[in-house]
Structure formats: C-alpha cells, structure tokens
Amino acid sequence: MTLRVFVPYETTALSLGADDVATLICREAEARGIELELVRNGSRGLFWLEPLVEVETDAGRYAFGPVEAGDVASLFEAGFARGAVDHPLALGPTEEIPWLKRQQRVTFARIGVTDPVSIEDYRAHGGFAGLEKAVTCTPQQLVDMVKASGLRGRGGAAFPTGIKWQTVLDAKGAKKYIVCNADEGDSGTFADRLVMESDPYMLIEGMVIAGLAVGATQGYIYLREEYPLADELLTLAIERARAAGFLGDDILGSGQRFELEVRLGAGAYICGEETSLLESLEGKRGLVRAKPPLPAIEGLFGMPTVVNNVLSLAAVPSILSEGPEHYASFGIDRSKGTLPFQLAGNLTRGGLVELAFGHSLRELIEDFGGGTATGRPVRAVQVGGPLGAYLSPAQFDTLLDYEAFSAIGAVLGHGGVVVFDDSVDMAEQARFSMEFCVEESCGKCTPCRIGAVRGVEVIDRIMQGESRDANLALLDDLCDTMMQGSLCAMGGMTPFPVKSAMTLFPEDFQRQRGDQS
Amino acid sequence: MEDNHTVMDTTLEQLVGSLKDTPGALLPILHRIQDQFGYVPDRALPIIAKALRCTTADVHGVISFYHHFRRSQPGRHLLEVCRAEACQARGAREFERHVKERLKIGFDQTTADGEFTLKAVYCLGNCATGPSLRQGDRVLSRMNPERFDKLVEDLTTYKLELK
Numbered sequence: 164m165t166l167r168v169f170v171p172y173e174t175t176a177l178s179l180g181a182d183d184v185a186t187l188i189c190r191e192a193e194a195r196g197i198e199l200e201l202v203r204n205g206s207r208g209l210f211w212l213e214p215l216v217e218v219e220t221d222a223g224r225y226a227f228g229p230v231e232a233g234d235v236a237s238l239f240e241a242g243f244a245r246g247a248v249d250h251p252l253a254l255g256p257t258e259e260i261p262w263l264k265r266q267q268r269v270t271f272a273r274i275g276v277t278d279p280v281s282i283e284d285y286r287a288h289g290g291f292a293g294l295e296k297a298v299t300c301t302p303q304q305l306v307d308m309v310k311a312s313g314l315r316g317r318g319g320a321a322f323p324t325g326i327k328w329q330t331v332l333d334a335k336g337a338k339k340y341i342v343c344n345a346d347e348g349d350s351g352t353f354a355d356r357l358v359m360e361s362d363p364y365m366l367i368e369g370m371v372i373a374g375l376a377v378g379a380t381q382g383y384i385y386l387r388e389e390y391p392l393a394d395e396l397l398t399l400a401i402e403r404a405r406a407a408g409f410l411g412d413d414i415l416g417s418g419q420r421f422e423l424e425v426r427l428g429a430g431a432y433i434c435g436e437e438t439s440l441l442e443s444l445e446g447k448r449g450l451v452r453a454k455p456p457l458p459a460i461e462g463l464f465g466m467p468t469v470v471n472n473v474l475s476l477a478a479v480p481s482i483l484s485e486g487p488e489h490y491a492s493f494g495i496d497r498s499k500g501t502l503p504f505q506l507a508g509n510l511t512r513g514g515l516v517e518l519a520f521g522h523s524l525r526e527l528i529e530d531f532g533g534g535t536a537t538g539r540p541v542r543a544v545q546v547g548g549p550l551g552a553y554l555s556p557a558q559f560d561t562l563l564d565y566e567a568f569s570a571i572g573a574v575l576g577h578g579g580v581v582v583f584d585d586s587v588d589m590a591e592q593a594r595f596s597m598e599f600c601v602e603e604s605c606g607k608c609t610p611c612r613i614g615a616v617r618g619v620e621v622i623d624r625i626m627q628g629e630s631r632d633a634n635l636a637l638l639d640d641l642c643d644t645m646m647q648g649s650l651c652a653m654g655g656m657t658p659f660p661v662k663s664a665m666t667l668f669p670e671d672f673q674r675q676r677g678d679q680s
Numbered sequence: 681m682e683d684n685h686t687v688m689d690t691t692l693e694q695l696v697g698s699l700k701d702t703p704g705a706l707l708p709i710l711h712r713i714q715d716q717f718g719y720v721p722d723r724a725l726p727i728i729a730k731a732l733r734c735t736t737a738d739v740h741g742v743i744s745f746y747h748h749f750r751r752s753q754p755g756r757h758l759l760e761v762c763r764a765e766a767c768q769a770r771g772a773r774e775f776e777r778h779v780k781e782r783l784k785i786g787f788d789q790t791t792a793d794g795e796f797t798l799k800a801v802y803c804l805g806n807c808a809t810g811p812s813l814r815q816g817d818r819v820l821s822r823m824n825p826e827r828f829d830k831l832v833e834d835l836t837t838y839k840l841e842l843k
Contacts, residue, residue, distance in 0.1 A: 174804075175809055175821065177818075177819070178809065178812070178818075178820050179809065179821050210809055347805060349803065350767070350807060351803075351807045352805070352807070353806070353807055355805075356805040388711075388748050389805065389814070390805060392817075426704075426707065426708065427707070427708075428707075428746075429710070429711070429747070429749055430747035430748035430801070431745065431747060432802060443707065445704045446704040446705055446732075447706070447742060448745040449745060464703065505808075507769075507807035507808050507810075508766040508769030508807065508810075509770055510808070513807070513809065514808055536770070545765055549764065549802075579766075581765045581769055581807070582769060583769045592765070595765070595768070599764075602802070
C-alpha cells in the first residue's frame with residue numbers, strides 16, 4: 164500500500180525547514196522499501212506547529228508537528244502509516260485539533276488540505292463550482308448575488324463589494340479591468356499570501372467571476388515583490404487554468420473572455436493604496452491620486468476598474484456556489500461573513516484563525532493565541548496593520564466587527580493582530596509609526612511628507628525629556644493636522660497608533676530615559 | 681571594456697524590446713533588468729527611455745521611488761531584515777543591532793569584501809514566527825544572533841574541490 168504524506172510548501176513552513184523534512188521522508192521511505200506519495204500541500208495556518216506533516220490513514224489524515232529533520236526516522240519507527248499516536252509530536256486527526264476545529268473556515272476551507280497547484284484537487288474540493296454557475300448568469304445577477312451576501316472589502320476599508328461592482332458594471336468604457344490588490348504590506352498580515360500560496364485557483368476563480376460580472380476582459384494581480392513563492396505558485400496556477408479553459412478567449416465554452424496576469428510591485432508600501440497601485444501598474448511612481456474620480460469610473464489607464472483585495476475576491480466563488488444567503492448567515496449586523504484573523508507577534512500559537520464576525524479580541528489572543536510566547540503579560544495589541552490603533556488589555560472584550568472597532572477609535576482593517584508583551588516601550592512604537600510614514604510616504608501631500616518627519620523629531624524630544632508637556636501638545640496637534648489634511652490613509656491614519664499610544668500608555672511618554680544615541 | 685558595453689547594450693535592447701509593448705511596461709522592464717544584472721545599470725536608462733518614449737529623468741524618477749530597485753551592483757548575498765511591528769514584538773530590534781554589528785554595515789550598505797548587502801524590509805508576511813530574515817528568495821524564521829552568525833559562516837564558507 165502506498166504511504167501518502169503531506170508536507171507543506173508554503174513560506175512559513177519552508178522557513179522552518181519543510182524542504183529538509185520532505186527530503187528526509189523520501190529517503191527514509193526508500194530505505195525502508197515503502198512506496199511513498201509525497202504531496203506538497205499548502206499550510207493550514209497553524210504556524211507554531213510548522214512544519215506540520217500529515218499522513219493519510221484509514222481513519223483520515225493524522226498530523227505531527229513541529230517536525231524537524233531529526234524527527235523523521237522516529238516517525239517511521241512509531242508506525243507513521245497508522246497515525247503513530249504514541250509519538251511525542253503526534254497531534255491526532257488533523258481536523259480534530261481544537262485550534263482548527265473551533266474555527267469557521269469558509270474562505271480557507273481548502274487551505275492546507277489540497278495541493279495548491281492541482282486543478283483536479285481544487286475541483287474535487289468544490290473548486291470552480293462558482294464559475295460554472297456564473298457563466299449561466301447575467302452580469303446583473305452576479306452583482307446582485309455579491310450585494311446580497313453583504314461582502315465588504317477585506318483590504319481594510321470595508322466598502323461594500325457589490326456596490327463597487329455595480330458602479331463598474333454601469334460605467335461605460337472601451338475596456339474594463341479587474342485589479343487584485345495583493346500588495347499585502349501591513350505587518351502582522353499574511354492571509355492574502357496564504358490564499359495565493361495555498362489555494363491560488365480560488366483567487367483566479369474569483370477574478371474571472373468579477374470579470375464576467377462587470378464586463379471586464381483583463382485582470383491584473385498586483386503582487387508585492389516580497390512574496391516570491393506566491394509569485395511562483397500563482398503564475399503556475401494561471402498557466403494551468405488557462406490550459407484547462409478557465410481563462411482565455413472562451414471560458415468554459417461560454418464564449419466569454421478573460422485574461423489574467425501577475426504584476427510585481429517593487430517594495431513600496433504605499434502601493435497598497437488603490438490609486439497609488441494603479442499608478443504603479445501604469446508604470447509610474449506610486450503617487451496617490453486625488454479622488455474623485457473613483458477608480459470604478461476612471462481607474463487603470465483611465466478605464467472603469469474594480470480594485471479588490473485578495474480576500475474579497477477569494478470570498479466570491481463560495482458566495483456563488485453556496486449562495487449569498489449562506490455567506491450572509493455568518494457574522495453580525497453590518498459585518499457579514501467571516502474574517503481571517505492573523506495572529507502575529509509575541510504569541511504562543513500564532514497563525515490564521517477564520518471566524519465569523521462577533522467574537523471577542525480576548526478569545527483570539529487568549530484562547531487561540533495562548534498568551535505571549537515569552538510568557539510575560541500582554542501589554543499592547545496592534546490590530547489592523549501599522550496604521551491601526553494600539554489597544555490595551557482593558558479593551559480586549561471589544562467585539563470583532565467593523566463598527567465596534569470604529570466605535571473605540573480603532574480599525575479592524577485586514578484582520579492582523581500583533582501582540583506585544585510588557586517589555587514594549589510604547590513611545591518607541593509611536594516613534595516607529597512616524598518613522599515608517601517617513602520611509603513610505605509617497606510624498607504627494609505635505610501633511611504626510613513633512614508631518615511624519617516632524618513627528619519623529621517631536622517624539623525624540625519627548626523621549627529626551629525636552630519641554631515634555633509642550634511637545635506632547637505639539638504632537639497631538641501634528642496628529643490632528645495629518646488626520647485632517649492628508650490625501651490618503653497613509654498620512655491620515657499614521658496618527659492612529661501614535662495617538663492611541665499616547666492616550667493608553669501615557670507613562671511611557673513621561674519616563675526619563677538614557678542617551679538616545 | 682568597449683566589448684562588454686556592447687554586449688550589455690545588446691542584452692538590454694533585446695530585453696526592453698520584448699516588453700516595451702506591454703501595457704504599463706516600465707516596472708516589468710526594470711524587474712527583468714534587475715533580475716538579469718543584479719541592479720539597473722546606468723546604460724539601461726537611455727535605452728528604456730527611447731523605447732517607452734519618455735525621458736531618462738522619468739525612468740530615474742520611477743527607479744528611485746521604489747525601494748526594490750538598485751542602481752549599483754549589490755553584494756554576493758542580499759540580506760533583508762524585517763523591521764516591522766510583528767517582528768519587533770519578537771525581538772527584531774535587538775536582532776537588527778546584532779546584524780549591523782556583526783557585518784559592520786548599516787542598511788543599504790555592502791560589506792567591504794563584497795559578500796553581503798543589507799536591506800531593511802517592512803514585513804515579509806512571516807509574522808507568527810519572527811524575527812524574519814530574507815536571503816535571496818528564501819525566508820528564515822525565529823532569527824537570533826547565534827542563528828545569524830551560523831548563516832553568515834555557512835554563506836562565506838567555500839567548498840574547495842580537491843583533485
């Protein structure tokens with residue numbers, strides 16, 4: 164009987180030695196005369212257990228992790244093929260691991276289960292069912308389904324996706340575009356990367372459906388240069404999808420056309436802002452455009468363009484195949500569906516947790532995350548990337564939904580959760596936010612370009628104890644100017660982490676420090 | 681030297697020519713050139729400008745806007761240290777200090793022996809197992825001074841072939 168083993172081919176798993184483990188498993192099987200089928204699946208997102216090796220048994224898939232090269236021989240000794248439940252790294256049946264079982268995986272249902280670039284695997288797990296339905300619908304029916312699902316943009320701004328699509332459908336243009344924003348630059352986020360590396364056909368399918376819905380014939384995935392593996396896997400998946408008739412001149416024999424291409428960014432955070440991204444796609448400096456006109460009316464090369472985040476587009480296939488009511492049945496109030504939270508930073512159990520809206524932040528950090536990796540108390544949590552506010556433990560009962568976060572002056576954004584222990588210096592973190600804005604501002608508007616530089620200077624003076632009260636007042640003023648006067652979220656939201664640090668952790672701005680050289 | 685330049689120009693012209701009709705061609709062109717040469721040589725600018733019907737200043741403006749593009753040859757190994765929050769929460773600040781001390785260079789500098797070029801990067805999307813470091817197209821997790829020193833040693837140890 165063939166032994167079927169799964170070893171992830173995904174950035175985090177590889178960064179922890181998955182390739183070595185895979186090689187050794189092959190060698191060990193050969194030495195023992197065992198016939199082996201090695202599947203390089205995606206990652207299920209349980210990053211503290213990577214490399215997470217799975218084996219197929221009569222009772223389903225059993226997991227082991229974190230497996231290091233030195234553990235491979237002992238896995239075989241312990242009866243790998245039977246699930247080796249006595250092995251110290253044995254985790255039992257994969258689907259029964261509580262961390263995974265407690266999640267509500269909709270978008271990420273296939274992640275880590277399948278071979279990312281196998282079309283057969285994708286289809287066997289419900290893939291392309293959405294597109295098969297889509298080719299039988301009118302564009303308006305498709306847009307209506309997305310509207311009915313309540314899907315809101317997952318890039319951070321939470322704009323209703325269906326309304327954006329309607330605008331592009333109604334707009335007149337010689338050509339229309341679907342642009343996928345895969346410039347996932349926020350620290351603490353990796354959900355887009357996981358989709359692209361571990362289930363790329365889902366994104367491709369979502370983009371084709373979007374094309375059919377609004378009458379666009381060309382799609383671009385604007386991918387950050389920092390994700391070389393996603394580039395490799397997406398490009399391969401696109402080639403295979405084209406060869407199989409899911410892309411090209413005659414999609415599934417419907418006579419409809421859609422082409423798709425990956426375009427690499429070049430290390431500019433600002434290009435995650437949609438208008439800056441469009442400039443970059445046009446081959447220019449990524450300077451933010453003033454809105455209006457909206458990209459939906461005048462977008463890429465001046466044509467009507469849908470710009471959606473990876474997760475928004477990835478949610479579309481299941482909205483089509485399962486029906487919009489199914490998607491809308493998750494979540495609360497105006498936050499429908501699920502959001503993949505990304506547990507990052509100083510946590511014992513970091514990784515991807517997909518949940519319906521409405522759980523609490525505490526549940527994520529304590530139950531899923533298991534507290535800090537260092538074992539010290541949690542002091543601050545930054546949610547929603549480098550432009551998101553810092554929260555203190557007193558706010559951990561806030562419900563995870565767009566409106567509840569907005570009510571406490573925070574943002575849910577792309578769902579990144581970065582945890583810090585009590586060794587963090589919040590004045591230092593505030594300074595970093597300004598420093599990051601200096602580094603990444605596109606330079607078009609003054610409040611952002613100059614404000615951030617002044618911000619670093621003022622925080623330096625505060626940290627050195629120079630006219631502290633006056634400088635704190637000045638910093639507060641500067642934050643207001645940036646918030647009110649900046650052209651986009653870069654300058655407009657950099658003050659969020661700064662102000663929240665000042666408000667929630669004032670003691671760190673009063674402390675006398677040593678030399679700041 | 682003349683010959684080298686001629687060879688380089690021919691390669692550049694072919695490369696630019698094959699991409700110049702792509703919509704929004706400049707970034708794809710710059711990527712291909714940098715992948716080929718390790719940087720964007722000065723000689724490429726007039727060639728690109730001519731093909732895309734813009735000025736060399738326009739091309740320079742785009743190159744200088746993006747952190748990824750370089751105008752000079754980097755070291756043999758490119759090391760990118762993540763400076764973003766999720767890695768900070770796991771000790772990236774201390775790690776960065778060690779890296780700079782060990783290599784005796786700062787960001788955007790190359791060691792005197794031409795072995796290493798150091799760059800800052802803001803997030804590699806490897807945020808649950810930081811501090812993260814990228815070496816070429818490989819990402820490494822849970823970096824610390826010991827692991828970094830070992831990496832430097834491995835990368836600078838050359839295997840001698842005995843005949």
